[in-house]
Amino acid sequence: MVDAPRTPNVGAWTGVAAIAVAVFTVLEFTIRQIFVGARPPLDDAPALIDFAQRTAAGTLGVILIDTFLMASLVVFLAAFRQLITQVRPDLDWVSALAYGAGIVWVAITLVGDGLEGGAALDAGALHPDPHLIRTLTLGHSLLFGAIGCVLTALVAAASGYVTIIAGALPRWTGRLALVVAGANLVAVATVFGGTDDSFHAVGGWGTALLATFPWLVWVVCVGIVVIRGRRQHHESAKALATSSIAVATASTPTS
Structure with missing residues (x-):
């Protein structure tokens, strides 16, 4: 008889990571609205420098929170992949596609945060360079915008497809992911659209309204659904682990 192995509760981890994503998203949005606000035109160098100087602390705070948000998303993506593969191991390549694209999206977002943070740090120097601030801001905008949207669309499309055909989660979560993918492509x-x-x-x-916000809403929805059924997902994970150990033990030659 094979003893059931100690297996982390993937449902609980998925839910906790999704809740963390929700908390960090609300916190980041609140700080950005209160301490950062709307950016002036990039062609107005004096106003741009003044804006960057006034909002440097708020911008760095947003970036710090966003780093924790991205870490939570890494946990969510890994747990989501496990939810699929423990039900349909043959779909691992599709869930791996969603996971891989999600990791690349996280990396690109962090690079964009670095560019935005660089602009904030330069604004605090004795002689801030408006051309440098403008360049870093444009780089961040592109990574956060079109580049990030393409990758988010891939993550959402692969997640939606694998959710629908695997049956590990309610089908409406898969359809919602496909809607998110379409919004990101738009x-x-x-x-x-210019740089204003x-x-x-x-x-x-x-971009935030059409792409980023819907994607994070989907993450939170999946997390809530999964955490409500965490016991079922945990039992499935333990059964899969026990089966794998049994197969490995049976295939081991005896001396």
Whole structure:
């Protein structure tokens, strides 16, 4: 008889990571609205320097929170992949596609945060360079905008597809993921929308509304659904682990 191995509760980890994503998202949004606000036109060098200097502390705070948010997403992506593969091991390549694209998205987001943080740090120097601040801001906008939207669309599409056909989660969560993927593809067009702070601008608030916010809402929805059924997912994970150990033990030659 094979003893049941000690297995982490993947449902609980998924739920905790999703709740952390929700908390950090609300906190980040609140700080950005209160301490950062709307950015002036990039062509107005004096206003841009003044804005960067006034909001440097708030920007760095947002970046710090976003780092914890990205760490929570890494945990969520790994747990989500396990939820799928423990039900349908043959779909591991699709869940791996969603996980891999999600990790790349996290990395790109952190690079964008680094660019935005660099602009904030330069603003605190004795002689801030408006050209450097502008360049770093544009790089951040592009990574946060069209580049990030393409990868988010891939993550959402792969997650939605594998959710629907695996049956590990309610089908509506898969359909919601496909809607999120479509919204992100629409947001890619903002790359041609200019560099102001309008809805259609690259990396503007339209991107947050169409792409980033729906994606994070999907993450939270999945987390809530999974944490409610965490016992079932935990039992499935233990059964899979026990089966794997039994197969490995049976295939081991005896001396």
